[in-house]
Amino acid sequence: MCKMEDVVDNLVKEKMPPPAPPLPSYSPIAANPKKFLTKSKPKDVSSTKDQCSVNIATRDMYDRLFDGAFRADVVIHTDDGGQILAHANILGMASPVIRNLIKKSKGKDRRRSFSICGVPHDAVRVFIRFLYSSCYNPEEMKEYALHLLLLSHVYVVPHLKKECEVQLENGLLNIENIVDVFQLALLCNAPRLGLICHRVILDNFKAVSATDGWNVMKEAHPILEREILATVAEADARQKRLVRKREERKMHVQLYDAMEALVHIYRDGCKTIGPHDKAPKKDKQPCGYTACKGMELLVRHYASCKLRVPGGCAHCKRIWQLLELHSRLCIDSDACRVPLCRNFKDRTMKQNKKEEMRWKILARKIVRSKSISGAPFFSLANST
Numbered sequence: 001m002c003k004m005e006d007v008v009d010n011l012v013k014e015k016m017p018p019p020a021p022p023l024p025s026y027s028p029i030a031a032n033p034k035k036f037l038t039k040s041k042p043k044d045v046s047s048t049k050d051q052c053s054v055n056i057a058t059r060d061m062y063d064r065l066f067d068g069a070f071r072a073d074v075v076i077h078t079d080d081g082g083q084i085l086a087h088a089n090i091l092g093m094a095s096p097v098i099r100n101l102i103k104k105s106k107g108k109d110r111r112r113s114f115s116i117c118g119v120p121h122d123a124v125r126v127f128i129r130f131l132y133s134s135c136y137n138p139e140e141m142k143e144y145a146l147h148l149l150l151l152s153h154v155y156v157v158p159h160l161k162k163e164c165e166v167q168l169e170n171g172l173l174n175i176e177n178i179v180d181v182f183q184l185a186l187l188c189n190a191p192r193l194g195l196i197c198h199r200v201i202l203d204n205f206k207a208v209s210a211t212d213g214w215n216v217m218k219e220a221h222p223i224l225e226r227e228i229l230a231t232v233a234e235a236d237a238r239q240k241r242l243v244r245k246r247e248e249r250k251m252h253v254q255l256y257d258a259m260e261a262l263v264h265i266y267r268d269g270c271k272t273i274g275p276h277d278k279a280p281k282k283d284k285q286p287c288g289y290t291a292c293k294g295m296e297l298l299v300r301h302y303a304s305c306k307l308r309v310p311g312g313c314a315h316c317k318r319i320w321q322l323l324e325l326h327s328r329l330c331i332d333s334d335a336c337r338v339p340l341c342r343n344f345k346d347r348t349m350k351q352n353k354k355e356e357m358r359w360k361i362l363a364r365k366i367v368r369s370k371s372i373s374g375a376p377f378f379s380l381a382n383s384t
């Protein structure tokens with residue numbers, strides 16, 4: 001026999017790469033992902049092999065055992081007089097609740113029996129098949145996901161419950177069934193699914209509240225309806241607050257840009273536009289300060305306007321406000337070339353406290369809207 005050391009030695013000598021790991025075991029889903037989506041008839045034994053993680057031979061054997069009911073010793077009664085034959089050992093191992101039911105049940109000729117009512121016969125059949133081979137047909141899952149979630153919760157089959165939740169989360173939820181799934185998630189203690197449903201309801205409330213499911217829930221559980229309506233109102237208010245904050249921040253950023261442009265125009269003289277007392281050059285590209293052009297128009301107006309007082313025309317009123325704001329943010333009013341910077345600083349001393357506070361808050365918000373430190377032109381020192 002070839003020793004492991006010899007193999008390694010040979011590989012080293014020949015500088016061969018190590019052998020590749022074996023291919024992954026056969027997976028019907030990986031081998032044919034499209035089959036996952038193709039329609040198949042319910043109760044077709046061969047088509048139930050789509051969704052399965054157990055060995056194929058094992059799964060086939062358990063499917064044959066279920067379908068053939070070889071030495072079945074349990075009868076499950078379903079709605080409309082339906083019956084499903086099964087094996088006590090398998091059911092008992094798969095579900096502790098069914099184990100107890102079988103223990104307590106009485107039956108003729110050694111056959112025990114119990115009932116699973118309130119869900120369609122076919123849903124019970126899909127459920128019992130899953131207890132045998134841990135397999136289901138995607139089409140059947142689509143049809144009976146809600147029933148399977150309920151059954152897996154009631155009969156304590158956690159891996160089926162998890163699978164139902166995953167399938168519902170990943171494509172089986174829709175506007176029509178969302179209210180039913182939400183109620184079921186609450187009933188079956190599936191918090192993640194419940195949260196997802198709640199979010200979908202909030203995001204699509206108008207459409208959801210027009211569904212039959214909503215109307216049925218309204219009649220059957222008025223308290224739940226009231227709770228959902230309260231959260232919808234809360235979400236609306238939160239959304240409005242968010243929009244208002246966003247708008248406010250946008251305004252503060254615009255003011256910050258205007259402040260930067262103001263300093264730039266009076267300090268540097270905008271190279272694109274040229275000195276504020278001369279006509280702008282048409283062939284130049286706009287300068288880096290986004291608010292420069294708008295600011296420049298205001299500055300030009302201010303320079304030429306006859307009124308030029310705070311209560312004068314709307315443009316002048318605007319620039320007076322901007323000049324006052326600048327003064328609040330300006331680090332060094334003595335060296336500053338923006339008009340009235342010093343005057344506004346001096347006037348600040350005489351302002352009442354309420355107005356002072358209003359300006360301080362605005363200044364702080366503007367500086368923080370774009371920059372933590374306020375550099376390069378502004379400082380929070382004057383606004384705190």
Ligand SMILES: [Zn+2]
Pocket residue numbers: 264270271272273287288289292293
């Ligand atoms: Zn400029």
Ligand SMILES: [Zn+2]
Pocket residue numbers: 301302305306307308312313314315316317
């Ligand atoms: Zn004016």
Ligand SMILES: [Zn+2]
Pocket residue numbers: 326327330331332333336337338341
């Ligand atoms: Zn200044």
